[in-house]
Amino acid sequence: MSTHASIVSPRNRATVIGVGVLIAAILAGLLIGPVRIGTVNVFRWLFSFGQAPTGMSEQEALILAELRLPRVIVAGLVGASLATSGAAYQAVFRNPLADPYLLGAAAGAGLGATIAVGYGPAGAIDVTVPIAAFVGALVGVGLAYGLGRSNLGGRAGTSLVLAGVAVASFLTAVQTFLQQQRSETLRQVYTWILGRLGTTGWDDVWLALPSVALAVTTLWIVRRLLDVIEVGDVEAQSLGLNVTRLRLVVVLAASLATAAAVAVAGLIGFVGIIVPHTVRLLVGGSYRSVLPLSVLFGASFLIIVDVLARTVAAPAEIPIGVITALVGAPFFVAVLRRNRRAI
Amino acid sequence: MKVEARSDAALALEIRGLSVELGKRPIVSDVRLDVPSGGWLCIIGPNGAGKTTLVHAIAGLMPHTGSVRLWGRPMDELGRRERARALAVVPQLPAIPESFSVDQYVLLGRTPHLGLLAGEGARDLEAVATALERLDLVWAASRRLDSLSGGELRRAVLARAIAQEAPLLLLDEPTTGLDIAQQLRVLELVDELRRADGLTVVSTMHDLTLAGRFAHRFALLSGGRLVAEGPRSEVLLPHVIAEHYGARVGVIDDGALGWAVVPLSGSDA
Numbered sequence A: 001m002s003t004h005a006s007i008v009s010p011r012n013r014a015t016v017i018g019v020g021v022l023i024a025a026i027l028a029g030l031l032i033g034p035v036r037i038g039t040v041n042v043f044r045w046l047f048s049f050g051q052a053p054t055g056m057s058e059q060e061a062l063i064l065a066e067l068r069l070p071r072v073i074v075a076g077l078v079g080a081s082l083a084t085s086g087a088a089y090q091a092v093f094r095n096p097l098a099d100p101y102l103l104g105a106a107a108g109a110g111l112g113a114t115i116a117v118g119y120g121p122a123g124a125i126d127v128t129v130p131i132a133a134f135v136g137a138l139v140g141v142g143l144a145y146g147l148g149r150s151n152l153g154g155r156a157g158t159s160l161v162l163a164g165v166a167v168a169s170f171l172t173a174v175q176t177f178l179q180q181q182r183s184e185t186l187r188q189v190y191t192w193i194l195g196r197l198g199t200t201g202w203d204d205v206w207l208a209l210p211s212v213a214l215a216v217t218t219l220w221i222v223r224r225l226l227d228v229i230e231v232g233d234v235e236a237q238s239l240g241l242n243v244t245r246l247r248l249v250v251v252l253a254a255s256l257a258t259a260a261a262v263a264v265a266g267l268i269g270f271v272g273i274i275v276p277h278t279v280r281l282l283v284g285g286s287y288r289s290v291l292p293l294s295v296l297f298g299a300s301f302l303i304i305v306d307v308l309a310r311t312v313a314a315p316a317e318i319p320i321g322v323i324t325a326l327v328g329a330p331f332f333v334a335v336l337r338r339n340r341r342a343i
Numbered sequence B: 001m002k003v004e005a006r007s008d009a010a011l012a013l014e015i016r017g018l019s020v021e022l023g024k025r026p027i028v029s030d031v032r033l034d035v036p037s038g039g040w041l042c043i044i045g046p047n048g049a050g051k052t053t054l055v056h057a058i059a060g061l062m063p064h065t066g067s068v069r070l071w072g073r074p075m076d077e078l079g080r081r082e083r084a085r086a087l088a089v090v091p092q093l094p095a096i097p098e099s100f101s102v103d104q105y106v107l108l109g110r111t112p113h114l115g116l117l118a119g120e121g122a123r124d125l126e127a128v129a130t131a132l133e134r135l136d137l138v139w140a141a142s143r144r145l146d147s148l149s150g151g152e153l154r155r156a157v158l159a160r161a162i163a164q165e166a167p168l169l170l171l172d173e174p175t176t177g178l179d180i181a182q183q184l185r186v187l188e189l190v191d192e193l194r195r196a197d198g199l200t201v202v203s204t205m206h207d208l209t210l211a212g213r214f215a216h217r218f219a220l221l222s223g224g225r226l227v228a229e230g231p232r233s234e235v236l237l238p239h240v241i242a243e244h245y246g247a248r249v250g251v252i253d254d255g256a257l258g259w260a261v262v263p264l265s266g267s268d269a
Helices: A002-008 A010-029 A040-046 A058-092 A107-119 A122-150 A156-181 A183-193 A202-221 A223-229 A233-238 A243-265 A273-282 A287-311 A320-338 B049-060 B082-085 B102-113 B124-132 B150-163 B182-199 B208-212 B238-245
Strands: B011-022 B027-036 B040-044 B065-070 B086-089 B168-172 B200-204 B217-222 B226-228 B249-254 B258-263
Touching: A010 A040, A010 A273, A010 A287, A040 A058, A058 A202, A058 A243, A058 A273, A058 B249, A107 A122, A107 A156, A122 A156, A122 A233, A122 A243, A122 B082, A122 B182, A122 B258, A156 A183, A202 A223, A202 A243, A202 A287, A223 A243, A223 B102, A233 A243, A233 A273, A233 B086, A243 B124, A273 A287, A273 B086, A287 A320, B011 B049, B011 B200, B027 B049, B027 B200, B027 B217, B027 B226, B027 B249, B040 B208, B049 B168, B049 B200, B082 B086, B082 B102, B086 B150, B102 B124, B102 B150, B124 B150, B150 B182, B168 B182, B182 B200, B182 B208, B208 B258, B217 B238, B238 B249
Parallel strands: B040 B200, B040 B217, B086 B168, B168 B200
Antiparallel strands: B011 B027, B011 B065, B217 B226, B249 B258
């Protein structure tokens, strides 16, 4: 029956739009930059698989292969991670305002990474930063959830977000303090916190890809169960779901994705709110659709924001987190108003 | 082994010494109940008597002492999903994911039938289609839940429970917030499903007239204790209701109008 195809898989039209937008965003990311490389050349380069085609200089091919392409991929991975983990946190905390940034996950990852840069073994930063960021992200979410839950009183939503903001401020303060103590690494940490997409290379792709792939795949697999949690813990249990275990798996996966994003791109806020809520407006609230589409639209969104970040004030670059906050803060207020009754 | 509504096991539900405490305070104490397979038991009692707690304890959603058997099998032996395939719960105030479509919501009832990695198959979609059809919601399949009326929403929740295909249905106040026509409609539907599929129904209800017209047996809970159990003629009596509800009522059994419990004010005496 025709109605049934739509229950189990994302709405087809939205998926087509999502893929189309992603392709357009990737092309924009490759085409736009300080060095003009013609559209035709970029396409020819794409279809010659990295070899500089005739009529294109080695240097132009190098810009595409070593600067723009890894940057587009990392922006896409980070956007997909933040949007998907935002959607996942919103599902398991049943809170429309949950976001990696607001829950303290990003701040925790930032603190973890700062400790790794400032106090860890200097030679092993590539290994220690992602691990420390992951642990920090879990600590951040754990604190926010623990504090938010202990004084619920029927207003779980607000108290979770308030706890998250408090935890984020506290962890950021600790991070600032530690930075001051290790001023020789200050620059390194700072460029990293503001988002390092400007210096992104293939090593960042390889750093983020495994965690992002693992986390997003896990969340994609359990997307059907995220729908079950929507009816509340008790009802979900009556449907045979182990809610505690699912929540743990989802928080671990979402925090891993957040940590990977923070480890390569620094602190970028609101993506986890903007993207899933936009997707919900398009296809409704079922995570069967919201989750896969958040991956597509999250990747596209951050690639486009990154293009804006490097063109709006060219030749200077605006930190990408500044743009997401400029868009995201009003969006947050809009979501807050829409969900007033639920929160 | 599966829990099935077997005709050779006459009892669908066997409850022995069931007690629930919340922070040392007894909410339900030492309840003993039998529900025959295919029957309809209604748990009645004043507000705060522990009806909802008892329903949750029977469903295994709340820590309790004592034993619950489903068609002879102890509940403790059943896994989560096995349990959910044996009994479906319709809560008093279901959490409604507003932006879900009706069919997406009903599909949640298939959860206990699916493995972790399995997607829904044709069998599951068929169960959803059947449930929608039986609750007269086919027209609403792709409508959003927040566009439904109160009665339609109740039917959607019931459709989810039907799609679960459990032989025992636990309904906590299935008629709350509905107008009189919708109350009758929901209860008639439940009764039809019970007859057609041989379902066993356990419900809590406040409206004693409706309860008395649909259920076969009644368990009166007061202060967490089972104070009366039996058919209408033994439990729904003016003096019993007066004692435990603290309300003066009359019971009429009129040949033309049927059976009813009516509240009496002081001047009616």
